[in-house]
Amino acid sequence: MSGVSIIGAGLSRFGRQPGVTGRQMALEAVRAAVADAGVSWPDVQVAFGGSDGSGLADTLVGDLGLTGIQFTNVKNGCATGGSALVSAIDAIESGRADIAVAVGFDKHPRGAFDPRPEDWGLPAGYGEAGLMVTTQFFAIKIARYMERYGITAPTLAKVAAKAYRNGALNPNAWRREAMAEEVIATADMVNDPLTRYMFCSPGEGGAAIVLASEAAVRRLGGRPVRVLAAASRTRGFGSFEVFAPAVQGSGDPTSVSTDAARAVFELAGVAPSDIDVAQLQDTESGAEVMHLAECGFCEHGEQEKWIAEGRTEIGGALPVNTDGGCIANGEPIGASGLRQVHEIVTQLRGEAGDRQVRGAPRLGFTHVYGAPGISACTVLGV
Template sequence: MSSVSIIGAGLSRFGRQPGVSGRQMALHAIHAALTDAGIGWPDVQVAFGGSDGSGLADTLVADLGLTGIPFTNVKNGCATGGSALVAAVNAIRSGAADVALAVGFDKHPRGAFDPRPEDWGLPAGYGEAGLMVTTQFFAIKIARYMREHGISERTLARVAAKSFRNGSISPNAWRREALSEAEIAGAPMVNDPLTQYMFCSPGEGGAAIVVASAAAAERLGGRPVRLRSVATRTRGFGSFEVFAPSIQGGGTPSSVSTDAARAAFESAGVGPGDIDVAQLQDTEAGAEVMHLAECGFCEHGEQEEWILRGETDLGGRLPVNTDGGCIANGEPIGASGLRQVHEVVTQLRGEAGERQVPGAPRLGFTHVYGAPGISACTVLEAVR
């Protein structure tokens, strides 16, 4: 399989930005990625991108330049950015292009997401019963998991405190004030056992990644990061996912995150134990806990001890969500997956400043998860 490298990564600020549109955030991220790659828009041969509610990505050419390249819109829930990256990588691997762009962006209004059940293949009564409220789903899922695996509520507060702590030293993060475990645990309850500060919020932001073939990366120089693998998966039978009306079958529910992570590791030829820094979807604190095990980094139930010992902190065995994740950055749906990739690229280059993982990390991993049960994962490698 032909080698693909990330040669440019760009990010807008995340969080509320009055007067700045989602399109403008996307353009900022694209220009930053192009500058990082040392190229201009005319050098990009194909592009893929999307948002959940801030417009069509292909129309960005009106501002970027009418170069006539193929630009495909992607809309795949929280995996929009990851899916755009998969498409860009496949364009390189197929020989259709030497330089490709993936972009994701969104600008969500205040308040919770308001999906319609009809759009997700569900009857209207599912929404009328309140089951389209995602905070309820995540609370039900983590409460069940905690009972089965002996995870305490204090662990949820510890995870969120780490996220706010990392966000406080991440210049593009939305939430840049550290909060204590006591403040997080004592915040208003949203859906038991998850308090207000254990959740991310619908947010605003843009992220862009430029990928290139081995020949183009060598020609352009710069600071490439090798993309060892990228994989997406949808839910299988027996899974318990956002907007899932029930758990199908018997036994332990399957996990789309496990399927996507396994595919990414197998394609990369490495295992979870080889990873030096990771980004895991943390729509709420419980999601990070579950995804640690679902992606293969520890056994189910080991998270309590891992987190107590600080293994997922910046100086721990596996630093997780070093930029504060979704909890500190919010979740602009189209941008989240590519924000994760941007952060791992920054870490592998040794350019993360105060939040830099020590010891010159060599391998990084990203994982995004969203409705109605879709996951995208990458394995990235530093080029020394």
């Protein structure tokens, strides 16, 4: 169990923001987080941050203040924000700092992501064959999973519908209109079995978190949320991941999300069944289905019943993606993981308004997953 707490959380609005740069969104998020913590930028001793395509995070000091701070750039795909957070936690636990910032931001153009295979250790022919199109991978993975565990297409529509309902309650979300399951299910097919409204879109936004040591929390007071544990992992042999879609060895593919979740629960000294509210990577609705089981919240195949019974709704036994997740917020790659943490902090503080989980939640969980097989998880508590 760590001795680190989150003392501040800040967010920009997510979604298309013409004329606003990714850096400006990052600055908005950092300034909001610092103000929420009741400190000023010169109080921050170390920072970690990243963006996939909107510039270097360390250059933000030109606007935040030239204090000579150690600021390390992080780039870990969709796990960038989670990895920045883990690095900031490590810095405090090591005694190098009492107050740290993690920030993530991005501003992506319309359309699908267009990664280069060479950047991922793959030959050019991999891209020429169309295998760098992420929607294909997501469809292949969930189709295989549905066949093996009996998950049906209506369940995918239910997950997306929940995301849009929750997004409608979130003032910072991009997609703020509820959408009927039938509309989602019958929309244009992108890659079977996933329709257009089951996917998140490349988006825009910034998120930042201020963390502090036990000594700093005692000095500052405020509304701290404890980081009970944080862990990140890369893929192991036998995994089946974005840009690495091969089943190696024998038996079922391994899961980096399972590895990271298992590690964080062990470090925190709690079980998945103890969690009151969770944020799971939902690049598309099939991902949320798979991650429910991969992170240990249910057995494989049980998701069909869970979702039908409303267990993952805001009023359910395990509310998942209460802010609308990636589906409603879009995915600015650098910001997504920290947006998740912001939402859990908001829920544990009891400040989520119309989307507040009932019963004063005490434990929250976050999970991000990025190509080509990186996962970062946290357990937070009050």
